[in-house]
Amino acid sequence: MIITDFLLISLSSGAGTALIVFLAKDWLAVRIKSAIDREAHIGRAAFDLKRSACLDALQIVDAVFSQFAWEEDGKKLKNTKQELSIAAARMAYNQLALTCKNPRIVELYGRAIGLRAAGDPQLDMTADLIVDLRNAMREELGFGSSLDFDRTKSWIATLPGAT
Numbered sequence: 001m002i003i004t005d006f007l008l009i010s011l012s013s014g015a016g017t018a019l020i021v022f023l024a025k026d027w028l029a030v031r032i033k034s035a036i037d038r039e040a041h042i043g044r045a046a047f048d049l050k051r052s053a054c055l056d057a058l059q060i061v062d063a064v065f066s067q068f069a070w071e072e073d074g075k076k077l078k079n080t081k082q083e084l085s086i087a088a089a090r091m092a093y094n095q096l097a098l099t100c101k102n103p104r105i106v107e108l109y110g111r112a113i114g115l116r117a118a119g120d121p122q123l124d125m126t127a128d129l130i131v132d133l134r135n136a137m138r139e140e141l142g143f144g145s146s147l148d149f150d151r152t153k154s155w156i157a158t159l160p161g162a163t
Contacts, residue, residue, distance in 0.1 A: 053095035054137040061112045070157040108133040127155040
């Protein structure tokens with residue numbers, strides 16, 4: 001007996017039909033669950049890449065900001081400089097460009113690290129830049145609306161005893 005004969009005989013009986021329907025539903029359910037799980041995994045991996053890109057970029061902005069002399073109430077703050085790597089800055093730029101849907105994030109990152117075209121005037125580097133970048137990243141990552149930080153205290157220049 002070949003398979004088609006078996007299926008015809010099975011389909012002619014109620015039990016056979018029920019079995020085939022059960023197996024088809026089970027097979028379909030497994031396929032659908034597998035597809036949903038795969039999409040969830042891809043979505044989570046994409047989110048993790050985007051989150052990592054944002055945190056890497058913020059680390060570069062911190063290193064750039066650490067190179068500047070900051071003042072508070074007219075007094076220069078002691079500023080602990082961080083290592084700054086052009087390769088890491090470029091990588092962060094590329095990661096943002098590849099993972100973020102909103103092009104404003106790449107633009108804000110560029111402004112926050114002082115990126116400008118030849119001949120353009122030097123940008124005014126203020127802590128506003130990092131606040132705007134953080135808020136754009138929050139929205140990109142789905143963490144809701146912007147947080148209204150005290151912009152005068154939005155970047156840590158120094159801490160007592162810090163290295």
